[in-house]
Amino acid sequence: MFKPTYACRRAPGAVWLVFVPMLCMVSAFYSSPVAAACLPSADPGVRQLQALVNQDAKLALAKTQTLLESELKVQQPNALRMASLYDVEAQAYSMLELTASARESVAQGLKYATDPKEPIRLDLLATLAENVYDEGQITAADTMIEAAHALQPRGSLADTCLLIGRGLLQYRQGRDDLAIGSLTQAYNASTGPEFAEPRALAAGTMSTVLRGMGDYTQALAMNQEALDFDSKQDAPMQVSVDHFLRGRILTLMGKQSQAIDEFNESRRQSAQSNDTEGVAFADVRICEARIELGQLTQATPACKSALQTFTESNFADETKETEALLARIDLAEGRPEKALTTLNVVLDHNGDDMQPRRVASLYEWRARTNAALHNYRDAYNDLSEYVRRYTISNDADRTRQAAALRARFETDREIERNALLKRELVVSQEQSQRQAQQLRWNAVAAVSGVAVIALLGYFLISNLRFRQELVRLARQDGLTGLPNRRRTVELATEALQSSILHDQPLTIAIIDMDHFKFINDRCGHATGDHVLKEVARMSRETLRPTDVLGRWGGEEFLLIMPNADLKVAMATLERLRTRVFGVRLPSSGAGLRVSLSAGLALYSKNVKSLDELIARADSALYVAKNEGRDLVRVSDENFLTSTGIRRATRQ
Secondary structure (H helix, E strand, O other): OEOOOOOOOOOOOOOOOOOOHHHHHHHHHOOOOOOOOOOOOOOHHHHHHHHHHOOOHHHHHHHHHHHHHHHHHOOOOOHHHHHHHHHHHHHHHHHOOOHHHHHHHHHHHHHHOOOOOOHHHHHHHHHHHHOOOOHHHHHHHHHHHHHHHOOOOOOOHHHHHHHHHHHHHHHHOOOHHHHHHHHHHHHHHOOOHHHHHHHHHHHHHHHHHHHHHOOHHHHHHHHHHHHHHHHOOOOHHHHHHHHHHHHHHHHHOOOHHHHHHHHHHHHHHHHHOOOHHHHHHHHHHHHHHHHHOOOHHHHHHHHHHHHHHHHHOOOHHHHHHHHHHHHHHHHHOOOHHHHHHHHHHHOOOOOOOOOHHHHHHHHHHHHHHHHHOOOHHHHHHHHHHHHHHHHHHHHHHHHHHHHHHHHHHHHHHHHOHHHHHHHHHHHHHHHHHHHHHHHHHHHHHHHHHHHHHHHHHHHOOOHHHHHHHHHHHHHEOOOOOOEOHHHHHHHHHHHHHHHHHHOOOEEEEEEEEOOHHHHHHHHOHHHHHHHHHHHHHHHHHHOOOOOEEEEEEOOEEEEEEEOOOHHHHHHHHHHHHHHHHHOOOOHHHOOOOOOEEEEEEEOOOOOOOHHHHHHHHHHHHHHHHHOOOOOEEEOOOOOOOOOHHHHHHHO
16 A cells, blocks of 8 residues: 655565655655545546546556557547546556556556646646656656646646645655645645545645644644545545554654554554555554553564565565564563664665664664673664764754745745644644754763763774775675675666666666575574575676676675676576576575576666666566576566555655
């Protein structure tokens, strides 16, 4: 149900997509609801398909594509009906997280809907806004929406829907100040019965933005309005999303017991829809809330259940977040050694493969764990990193929130001055309380840092040595000696830019070790580490000098092959696949052998970004795994699945 937007998270088997850092920090942390069709179609059959998207997106997609095939056989198909069907197809693709396919469907629909005032064209633009994430896509979509918006009568249904689309684009750019202005205009203009759906869409998106501003009271009110509407529309997946987001607001307010009730309701709705991923997202939040309440016995089963689902679905970031919660439980129950082992794995990439806003707290918990084990120097280093990240995050929050509050003030003053003044007073009080709390935490962190420095000063070595070590760790994976995830992304970006500039082929491959968990469980983690190091060694001996193999995370590797077509890439991977058979396992691994599966994607001109190329390779890897492993497969864009909670988390 939720979508880590900006693809700061990934669908099953997919990789984290590389994007604009600030956009990731904003959009990945604050989930936004899935948008539905803002302008209902005049065709009753199309309206039924639009409603079906929120109930069963795959079924809606199949029915729509069947109708499109029939229409295309007609010598002169009805242009508006074709545009409407492409719009529904795009909405279904959007729900399934096939954003590239959704954008292509929108492009096809716009070819049939050429009248700038035609409602279906406007709805296609709104659907486009839902499916763009990088700066170039957002800028292009914003230009089109602004041009259409200029032609609409103020206060009309079309005007309102375009304002919502514009607000969503501004929100994804991290401009909460502009987004709150656009969304407030859309919300206040939605007063008649025909505006019920746009008003609910505006309310749901405003709830997310208001939550980021710290205005929790209004965020809850907007969320309730969206929830009331969705409950009447027979849209169980969206209702589950609404309850989940409501729980997130209550968590930030410190009302953990009430938040648990909302997460349980979200879990119930997801279970009724056979949405295992939605259940897992609710479980991990229930676990976190129970930890805050000190209910460790009740928290553990929820976290373990979520961890199993995330692991089976290859959700690397959610897996790490859940493991960190289990580490907190281990620390609280007197198992600091186990907690430290887990946290070291979670932070194996220095937090670069996780949401930036959650990494600071992980360093704090590892500092506490090291202190419990009397590893005071490590505790000091982790505590210093926590203070640094926490300070940066707070400074950015205050700047963004101040801008958003000013924009909200200016917008509301034009509409309802007296009501605005009263509400702003409440917001200011809440903001002052939150800033006071942040200052108290900063003071505690500073005092703790001074105490640790005084106690462990004689353990410190020269700053130059630490700095050199940090530079090395920032670029190289400590286990395999390969480039780490951050460095691999840099090299892949450079290779893609070079391929575009010189018009040369480029092939990307995602490699995953088969049954690696079984090898770890049966032979031990030392054998698992040995396997990874051997694969790295063999790759250096097998790959071309221009090829780059980087550690992508866990047992996954990213292979960059400049100036290599599919024939060369397949031959290279087949050589490596054959060689890894020679990795020996101890006697405890009888019956097991080392093998790998890989997915290939070749750069072509219709590929818009590195993240799309990597996603294609990852979908091919999923096919290789699904067909029995120990295989190499070439990308097929048609396989990528998700759910509503997944989608909203991404956004």
